[in-house]
Amino acid sequence: MTKWKMNLSRRMAMGLMGATMLTGSLAAPAFAQDDFPSETITFVCAFPAGSGADVLVRYLAEAVSETSGATVIVENKAGAAGNIAAEFTARADPDGYTVYVHAGSSTAMNYHLWNNPPIDPRTDLRGVAAINRQPFYILVPADSPHQTIEDLNAFLLEAGEDATYSTTATSGRVLGAAYVQALGVNPVEVQYATGPDALVDLMSGAVDFGVADPVFAMVHAEDGTMRVLATGAGERMGIAPDIPTLVESGLDVAQIGWWAAWVPAETPDDVVMKLNEMFQAALEDEETTAFLNSMGGDVWVASPEEVDAMMVESVDEAEELVEIADLPKN
Known part of the structure; x- marks a missing residue:
């Protein structure tokens, strides 16, 4: 058994169930940090222990620690769909020791879900490194009569408002809304x-299908408790070639999330560069690649500038997605 499988199994037992090279150049550092890191680095996770996000962040913390020799811990700052963790990082000392590891796509959407968002991720956070690209998935219990996404589509068209579905995270809500709207049905979202x-509600049939993050979807597909029917990405993922897309069933739905790491906006250039190198080294490790693949995503390595540009693009795109999903603002 490989290290990542043993680590994941251990975390599951504890209840935690749930590449391009650097291309950009950085300006001269604000001040020298030749001894970085000389203290413990904290990876901030936006969801609680037991979530898919927590499993991914904890694995990355361990991978970065092992490849760099630095001490890395995880601190869960759950709440407000990730805004608490993002704001905590943005307000932290800009010294590189507080790193927000989360889905940039969700962070971008959150900016449009609050009438007075606590931060603007384009200006209050600074990109460090990309991690992967991963979609959410449509799934049903393994004993569900729906064997394919076409089966589920037909059921929903017949059931109408009597059907129900589960969602988690902002990205899951957006994909779920886009899916049912494209199909022309109005099931109840839970x-x-x-x-x-x-x-529990998925397994018992209390909800008819779920929209789940890739960690949850892949873990339970592997253990035989869930059947993944479709990916929300516009094309089949390289790490899950057998899972069809919603587009293949005739629906104009193509959404893919992306994960990255950020620090406070004023973090010096040399510290950002060192953090980027630490993430790159971890991502180049075969076991890290295997872990991220098993969690439903393709590795994506990028420079800090590329991460910042992706955030700007995602914030612009998210405004339309939130409107399509008709998500209420807080």
Whole structure:
């Protein structure tokens, strides 16, 4: 058994169920940090222990620690769909020791879900490194009569408002809304904080299908409790070639999330560069690649400038997605 499988199994037992090279150049550093890191680095996770996000962040913390020799811990700052963690990082000392590791796509959407967003991720956070690209998935219990996405589509068209579905995270809500709108149905959405929170209702049939993060989807597909029917990405993922897309069933739905790491906006250039190198080294490790693939995503390595540009683009795109999903503002 490889290291990442043993680590994941250990975390599951504890209840945690749930490449391009650097291309940009950085300006001269604001001040020298030749001894960085000389203290413990904290990876801030936006969701609680037991969530798919927590499993991914904890694995990355361990991978970065092992490849760099630095001490890395995880601190969960759950709440407000990730805004608490993002704001905590933005307000932290800009010294490189507080790193927000989360889905940039969700962070971009959150900016449009609050009438007075606590931060602007384009200006209050600074990109460090990309991690992967990964979509959310449509799934049903393994004993569900729906064997394919076409089966589920037909059921929903017949059931109408009597059908129900579970969602987690902003990205899951947006994909779920886009899916049912494209199909022309109006099932009842049931929101859960994390995938494990939705598990009992999915297994019991209290909800007819779920929109789940890739960690939750892949783990439960592998253990035989769930059947993944479709990916929300516009094309089949290289790490899950057998899972069809919603586009293949005739629906104009193509959404893919992306993960990255950020620090406070004023973090010096040399510290950002060192953090980027630490993430790159971890991502180049074969076991890290295997872990991220098993969690439903393709590795994506990028420079800090590329991460910042992706955030700007995603914030612009998210405004339309939130409107399509008709998500209420807080």
